[in-house]
Amino acid sequence: MPERLTVSEAPYTIGIPPFRPGEKADFGGGFAEQPGDLNRPEVTCTAQDTATHAVGLIRVLDDEHVASGEWDPKLDEETLLKGLEHMMRLRIFDDRMIKMQRTGLLSFYMRSYGEEAIAIAQTMALEEQDWLFPSYRQPGAQFVRGRDMVSMICHCIGNTEDNVRGRQMPVHYTWKEGRFISISSPVGTQFPQAVGVAMASAYRGLDEVCISWLGDGTSAQGDFHYAVNFASTFKPPVILNVVNNQWAISTHANLATGGRTFAERGLAYDIPSFRVDGNDFLALYAVTKWARDRASAGLGPTFIEVYTYRAGAHSSSDDPSAYRPQDEFECWPGGDPIDRLKGHLIGRGLWDEDKHTELTERIDAEVMAAYKEACTFGDLANGPYPPASTIFTEVYEEVPWHVQEQREELGK
Amino acid sequence: MAKMNMIAALNSALDLQLQRDPNVVIFGEDVGYFGGVFRVTAGLQEAHGAHRVFDSPLAEGGIAAVAFGMGINGLRPVMEIQFADYIFPAYDQIVNEMAKLRHRSGGEFWTPVTIRTPAGGGIRGGHHHSQSPEAQFTHTPGLKVVYCSNPYNAKGLLTSAIECNDPVVFFEPKRCYRGPFYGDPHKVPTWNSHPDGEVPEDYYSIPLEQARIVKEGGACTVIAWGTMVHVAEEAIRQSNVDAELIDLQTLLPWDRDTVVESVRKTGRCVIVHEAPKTSGFGAEMSASIQERCFWHLEAPIERVTGWDTPFPHTTEWDYLPSPGRIAEAIARTQEA
Ligand SMILES: Cc1ncc(C[n+]2csc(CCOP(=O)(O)OP(=O)(O)O)c2C)c(N)n1
Ligand SMILES: [Mg+2]
Numbered sequence: 001m002p003e004r005l006t007v008s009e010a011p012y013t014i015g016i017p018p019f020r021p022g023e024k025a026d027f028g029g030g031f032a033e034q035p036g037d038l039n040r041p042e043v044t045c046t047a048q049d050t051a052t053h054a055v056g057l058i059r060v061l062d063d064e065h066v067a068s069g070e071w072d073p074k075l076d077e078e079t080l081l082k083g084l085e086h087m088m089r090l091r092i093f094d095d096r097m098i099k100m101q102r103t104g105l106l107s108f109y110m111r112s113y114g115e116e117a118i119a120i121a122q123t124m125a126l127e128e129q130d131w132l133f134p135s136y137r138q139p140g141a142q143f144v145r146g147r148d149m150v151s152m153i154c155h156c157i158g159n160t161e162d163n164v165r166g167r168q169m170p171v172h173y174t175w176k177e178g179r180f181i182s183i184s185s186p187v188g189t190q191f192p193q194a195v196g197v198a199m200a201s202a203y204r205g206l207d208e209v210c211i212s213w214l215g216d217g218t219s220a221q222g223d224f225h226y227a228v229n230f231a232s233t234f235k236p237p238v239i240l241n242v243v244n245n246q247w248a249i250s251t252h253a254n255l256a257t258g259g260r261t262f263a264e265r266g267l268a269y270d271i272p273s274f275r276v277d278g279n280d281f282l283a284l285y286a287v288t289k290w291a292r293d294r295a296s297a298g299l300g301p302t303f304i305e306v307y308t309y310r311a312g313a314h315s316s317s318d319d320p321s322a323y324r325p326q327d328e329f330e331c332w333p334g335g336d337p338i339d340r341l342k343g344h345l346i347g348r349g350l351w352d353e354d355k356h357t358e359l360t361e362r363i364d365a366e367v368m369a370a371y372k373e374a375c376t377f378g379d380l381a382n383g384p385y386p387p388a389s390t391i392f393t394e395v396y397e398e399v400p401w402h403v404q405e406q407r408e409e410l411g412k
Numbered sequence: 413m414a415k416m417n418m419i420a421a422l423n424s425a426l427d428l429q430l431q432r433d434p435n436v437v438i439f440g441e442d443v444g445y446f447g448g449v450f451r452v453t454a455g456l457q458e459a460h461g462a463h464r465v466f467d468s469p470l471a472e473g474g475i476a477a478v479a480f481g482m483g484i485n486g487l488r489p490v491m492e493i494q495f496a497d498y499i500f501p502a503y504d505q506i507v508n509e510m511a512k513l514r515h516r517s518g519g520e521f522w523t524p525v526t527i528r529t530p531a532g533g534g535i536r537g538g539h540h541h542s543q544s545p546e547a548q549f550t551h552t553p554g555l556k557v558v559y560c561s562n563p564y565n566a567k568g569l570l571t572s573a574i575e576c577n578d579p580v581v582f583f584e585p586k587r588c589y590r591g592p593f594y595g596d597p598h599k600v601p602t603w604n605s606h607p608d609g610e611v612p613e614d615y616y617s618i619p620l621e622q623a624r625i626v627k628e629g630g631a632c633t634v635i636a637w638g639t640m641v642h643v644a645e646e647a648i649r650q651s652n653v654d655a656e657l658i659d660l661q662t663l664l665p666w667d668r669d670t671v672v673e674s675v676r677k678t679g680r681c682v683i684v685h686e687a688p689k690t691s692g693f694g695a696e697m698s699a700s701i702q703e704r705c706f707w708h709l710e711a712p713i714e715r716v717t718g719w720d721t722p723f724p725h726t727t728e729w730d731y732l733p734s735p736g737r738i739a740e741a742i743a744r745t746q747e748a
Binding site for chain 2: 166248249323386406
């Protein structure tokens with residue numbers, strides 16, 4: 001784990017980022033942690049058995065993209081290629097949405113750039129009946145579960161086909177069919193709610209695990225601590241992930257914690273806790289599968305710190321060049337999750353540059369077609385929008401008299 | 413005098429308070445090095461040091477609680493909640509703790525915290541970047557609640573809020589940070605050509621608990637705060653009614669005398685706010701006004717407000733009170 005940097009700016013100690021704009025981002029070479037460093041304990045293990053996993057870093061792919069160690073999930077070719085394709089799809093989709101945002105066709109956007117492996121590998125490691133309780137940084141899970149891209153774009157551009165009816169900002173997806181629970185802007189609220197979903201699964205005797213994610217910054221919220229404590233107390237089938245992408249808008253993770261890893265917080269609550277290379281598709285898959293097996297066996301929660309890097313701006317409203325070196329991502333040793341899985345597949349003779357280019361073009365065309373189709377239902381710049389009557393519906397199960405009266409007053 | 417937008421005016425108030433009072437400290441999410449997501453604290457860390465202007469962990473409840481503690485131990489904290497929609501994790505600390513401390517301790521302890529927070533709609537923020545939750549705080553004895561509307565009063569009122577020894581919730585209408593908003597999203601005027609964009613660079617303050625008569629008139633009293641001050645101004649222009657416009661500025665305790673005097677004069681009253689109608693602050697005002705002006709009223713008191721629904725994203729212009737809706741209400745008061 002990297003050392004926490006602070007300054008003693010009298011009278012406090014203040015966590016600071018490793019580098020500021022204008023400085024050379026130098027992380028001192030590759031990760032010290034290597035695949036094979038850490039064993040894969042039995043799912044029946046105690047929290048204490050994961051003590052080294054919470055300070056180390058579970059990796060499967062090394063810097064040459066070769067897989068090794070006990071955590072290698074030994075996935076078949078089809079699964080690996082699916083994973084690569086979904087990650088590429090998410091990146092191309094994000095790029096298209098950002099372009100649309102710049103031209104005013106949608107109001108706001110948040111990319112998953114650099115973090116594509118997380119929701120995709122983790123959702124692929126789960127079963128279809130499992131519940132996803134994401135933050136705004138895990139939309140990729142929807143591709144895994146087969147959500148129609150047109151419907152995702154319709155939400156982002158708030159048109160007449162938006163299944164959220166233009167009520168929420170872009171990226172606040174909801175998709176019940178895929179058990180992808182409605183995203184809320186107030187950060188962290190989903191974490192303890194996910195524990196509740198899992199407690200209901202346990203109560204109803206269902207093999208339905210719930211997974212949730214929140215960011216390094218958000219781990220400072222009370223909701224984070226409620227979640228981990230309730231999970232520890234009731235031991236329901238829940239997988240709690242802190243996605244440590246090292247930044248919370250302009251604030252570095254060194255300000256979110258006073259030292260130690262995020263994963264070690266789980267240990268303190270007596271929950272098996274792992275720190276995993278978040279740009280390593282295979283490691284993510286393996287750890288999540290472990291957690292699912294444990295939950296499914298009735299053994300309770302798993303806590304995971306996913307170590308990654310927010311490669312892009314926080315959102316379309318943010319300009320990170322004001323607070324970090326612009327090339328920090330390239331200098332960070334964790335690499336790019338797509339390049340790493342691609343490199344692995346090429347190394348195993350399962351993939352090549354031509355296939356990669358071909359697939360890129362196919363997805364490009366797919367995204368373009370979906371974008372065009374979505375725009376036929378309207379966009380934010382030009383409409384048509386969902387009818388104004390949608391302001392008044394679904395506030396309650398039935399529209400009460402006072403809301404009905406106001407709807408009539410608006411007359412739309 | 414200098415030309416300032418609301419962001420610069422707020423920044424100037426903070427800067428001067430940091431200079432004048434060594435016990436003033438400023439913190440919140442992204443306010444330190446970066447200077448805030450709306451840039452209100454830009455440059456202050458560099459000028460005054462990271463021990464006085466700093467980034468906090470992302471936890472509104474923690475920010476408020478820490479501010480509370482600093483305040484009882486001699487500091488004068490100015491905390492930022494990045495969006496008013498995110499004030500609710502801090503609600504317990506504000507409502508149960510800050511607001512009641514003086515009373516519960518028999519006057520032994522008090523905490524002079526200022527809670528700055530951008531509020532209101534008009535920025536395509538959907539229901540979690542648009543709310544205007546002033547009524548959730550005006551219902552809390554022990555707090556003062558302020559809502560600025562332009563650069564000049566933003567600076568003067570924030571100065572008073574920081575100097576106030578009671579906890580103050582200070583709402584900033586984010587739609588008006590860079591210019592007034594007259595209800596037409598396609599027109600984006602700046603503060604440059606507006607008289608209230610003229611802001612002294614030096615220290616000044618505007619007393620809390622005083623409303624401001626924006627425009628005098630005899631036929632109807634229109635009361636608003638925040639962004640709605642400008643929308644109401646436009647509505648009055650469109651209505652051709654000689655209405656008096658009052659910018660309430662402080663909502664708790666509010667300037668009842670100024671309002672009552674105006675309504676006794678005009679006999680008609682329209683209250684405008686963007687928050688939902690039910691239990692909105694307009695309800696409190698309307699009740700108080702009829703208690704004191706009943707025999708002077710020529711028409712029912714009108715309220716033009718946001719609907720009793722969450723704040724929408726794509727259809728926000730159908731949610732926010734428009735000049736048209738306000739003008740119709742003004743017209744209805746003239747029929748009686
Ligand atoms: C309760 C709350 N406070 C503040 C915000 C504003 N905000 C949105 S995202 C964000 C930073 C989150 O950082 P992190 O948890 O690290 O997640 P990341 O964006 O890196 O995925 C902030 C402060 C919010 N949405 N909700
Ligand atoms: Mg983060």
